[in-house]
Amino acid sequence: MGKYQADAEKLLEFVGGKENIAAVTHCATRMRFVLNDPAKANEKAIEEIPSVKGMFTNAGQFQVIIGNDVSTFYNDFSAISGIEGVSKEQGKALAKQNQNPLQRAIAVLAEIFTPLLPAIIVGGLILGFRNLLEGVQIAALGQKIVDGVAATNVDGTPIYQTIVDVSQFWSGVNSFLWLPGEAIFHFLPVGITWSITRKMGTTQILGIVLGITLVSPQLLNAYAVNSTAAADIPFWDFGFAHVNMIGYQAQVIPAMLAGFTLVYLEKFFRPRIPEAISMIFVPLFSLLPAIFFAHTILGPIGWKIGTGISYVVNAGLESPISWLFSAIFGAVYAPLVITGLHHTTLAIDAQLIADFGTTNLWPMIALSNIAQGAAVFAVLFLHRTDTKEKEISLPSGISSWLGVTEPAMFGINLKYVYPFVAAMIGSGIAGMFSNIMGVRANAIGVGGLPGILAINGNIGGGWFAFTIAMAIAIVVPFILTIVFRQRGWFNKIDRVGEQAVAAGDAVDVPVAVEATPETTASNEVVTEELFATVNGTVIGISEVNDPVFAQKMMGDGFAIQPTDIHVFSPVTGTITSVFDTQHAIGILTPAGAEVLVHMGLDTVELKGAPFTVKVKAGDNVTSETELAEMDLEAVIAAGKATDIVTVITNADRVAGLTVTLGEATAKTPIGRAEILS
Known part of the structure; x- marks a missing residue:
């Protein structure tokens, strides 16, 4: 009898039996199931199996945590079920049957943008710092002089000097930093087309080449299109047709359309061209048509789609009911993170910057990060005598204030629920205030408290208004978390199956899934x-x-x-x-x-x-x-x-x-x- 045979038999029964398993595999710590009908899994009964440490569902897979002896458990499970495992990649493919079309699309979008995030975050920091150097007028540096005359705004108010106006060193630093800033954001289509080929398993260098053809210096820069007369736009003359030579710097949707076209062309030609000549003709027949379609059809259509989306979002945030639009977005952004839908906002933000030079969406995202962290610190205050919880909540709160909210949300706020609701409300109020004050960001990727570096100080309320919005995002969730706990509101639901907090209950519930055992006289x-x-x-x-x-x-x-x-x-x-x-x-x-x-x-x-x-x-x-x-x-x-x-x-x-x-x-x-x- 195998070590885990009894537990494996129970797990097979509680996941709905052999007929309910489409695929099973394992990694270093967990069993990964693709279930034909996930609703048949008896999660409560599975939790009672001695060798099971927890479970969760992710990307269509029902994952059961076993531990570092999972390979032994898997062997026993395979023996009693008669089911042969599949590779992790096959498991992921089969898991898509449990995802609706929207979830599949979001998963694809996430897998495209996730590898680009480190560069986007760095680019946001660089542009934020450049904004500080060249965009902040400092009265102490004196009024700006242009051609020997003190510069003023149209209303007669003085224009003060910036750091780059008075320091050659910082002027040089500011100019140098434009190099990586431009590489990251202007050439974003190169990263997108590369990431698509990487995700879809086709030739990555072809994706890079395609992206370069969208931002080539031979093309009219996308930022200059609106200021260039139609007659002055360069074009390719094919005799019977003219094709405008327009670049797609910082454009998201044109790059995505072009990237997927390349992928499907390569997948079409590869099995149809003999292997002996595939090295020559598969790239040729895939890349050239993709480039042609990108500049004749996909690019112009994608540009219009992207511009349309950004204008709708921008119009909503500047309309007479912008207060409602921004309050709703600020409140629901955190739930979007749970579903994965927040990845769509990255593309929208990038398009807003491409079309308007700034975005009014990103400041609200940064405020949502801050609100989630504030709620965690309120829980830390309420449970300040619980050293075990402090080990989790303190780093989670700090991480959230630095722009990474997942540890805060999944480790604390969703567990107790009431802090999550408090953070949503605080984020909604802060986002509404920020948008009413006209706060806009020059860059994306820098969230939480450092997000202030990305704010344009010369538009709307600028840094001052965003500072007040950050204070709202800290104070409101903190106070509401305490109030909700004292009133017993929103704290009866337990997301991960641990002991629920009863209404008005003053007992602190440990956050850790595994309870710390009590030391008795018999324990050494x-x-x-x-x-x-x-x-x-x-x-x-x-x-x-x-x-x-x-x-x-x-x-x-x-x-x-x-x-x-x-x-x-x-x-x-x-x-x-x-x-x-x-x-x-x-x-x-x-x-x-x-x-x-x-x-x-x-x-x-x-x-x-x-x-x-x-x-x-x-x-x-x-x-x-x-x-x-x-x-x-x-x-x-x-x-x-x-x-x-x-x-x-x-x-x-x-x-x-x-x-x-x-x-x-x-x-x-x-x-x-x-x-x-």
């Missing part, structure tokens, strides 16, 4: 020292961008954002398992702690390519033992996060865990775990 507590696995920055596990780790479904631990390829053991112990895909290693300590070292996030689908494991099952290890090498560039190129996560998976044995956050050097002590032996 052994302290295990924890070591840095790699050179890099230590972060709390709740900051990891994966709900299974962030919500501690697998157990408590820490993560390191690496700056080095050499990965060492976080504990002294014995290697119990090395996963076939090389991305995860199990270790058992002398005190009985089961430790999982997980290299990168969602890296199981890389099939071991970026990893070189240096140990095997049965090896004894210490903090001086190198477990593996991880090719950081390969992981990043695959669109995966490089976080190295260390988790103690038998959470029932953990009486306490402390870790020092910040910069760390591999093999050095960074914390300790109290283990019940």
Whole structure:
């Protein structure tokens, strides 16, 4: 009888039986099911299975958290069910049957823009800093002089000098920073067409070439089209027809239409052209028509569609009922993040900037980040005596104020519900105020408190109005969270199946999924020292961008954002398992702690390519033992996060865990775990 046969039989029954399973696979920590009818899964009964640590549904997959012994569980499940597993990629493909057309479209959009986010965020910071240098008039620097005359506005008020007006150094810095700023935003179509070919599994260099043809210097720059007379627009003369030579700098929809056209042309020709000549003719027959269609049909149509969308959004935010439009958007943006629909706003924001030079949508997104963080800090205040919750809520709140809201929402606010509602209301009020005051952003990608760097200080209420809006986004959610808790409003629902908070209940409920056991006289507590696995920055596990780790479904631990390829053991112990895909290693300590070292996030689908494991099952290890090498560039190129996560998976044995956050050097002590032996 297999170790998990009894639990596997129960799981098979509770997911609806063999006939309800379209596909099953597993990664380092969880079973991944594609169910024919997800409603047949008995989640309450599944939670009661001893080896199950939690569950959630994502992208059409029903995922059951088992732990680092999932491969053994999977083998037992396969034996009793008679179902052979599929690859993760096949599982994802089959999972689409549980998604409606809108969800599929949003998933595609997310997979296109997610690899571009690091560049967009950096570009937003750069443009925000340039805005500070060249856009902020400072009275203390004196009035601006033009041709020996003091400059004034049309109403006679003085125009003051900016930093670049008085400092040659900062003027040079400002000019230099335009280089990466232009590369990121003006040439955004190159990134989009590359990302589409990458996502669709076609030739990526062709996507890059196609993107370059949309922004070539030979074309009339998109920003100059509106100011150029029709007769002066250059064109290609084919004798029987003229085609305007117009660029699509910063345009989103034309690039997407062109990218998908290239992908489907390549997929059409590749199986139809003999392999001996496919290297020549597949690229030729795919790329040239895609370029032609992009400049004759798709580009002009896409430009009109994108412009139409941006004008509708802009008109709504500047209409007589703009207060209602902005209040609704500010309130519902956080729920959009849950559904994934927020990815659509990135494209709209980019188009607004392309058409108007600024966007009135992004300031409200930054305010939503701030509101979610404020609600988390209110929960921290209410539960200030709960040290366990502090470990989760403090880094989650800080992360949200820096623009990353998922840990705050999924780790705290959605768990209790009332802080999430409070944040929505506060975000709606702040967004309404911001839009009424005419606040607009020059760039996107910089959210939370740093979002003020992206605000145009010379339009509407500028920085002053946005500062007030930020204060609203902090104060209102904080107060409402406390009020809702005291009144017992919105706090009866528990999103992840833990103990619900009763109306008026003054008891603080721990956030962690795994409860910390009480130490009794019969328990001996052994302290295990924890070591840095790699050179890099230590972060709390709740900051990891994966709900299974962030919500501690697998157990408590820490993560390191690496700056080095050499990965060492976080504990002294014995290697119990090395996963076939090389991305995860199990270790058992002398005190009985089961430790999982997980290299990168969602890296199981890389099939071991970026990893070189240096140990095997049965090896004894210490903090001086190198477990593996991880090719950081390969992981990043695959669109995966490089976080190295260390988790103690038998959470029932953990009486306490402390870790020092910040910069760390591999093999050095960074914390300790109290283990019940």
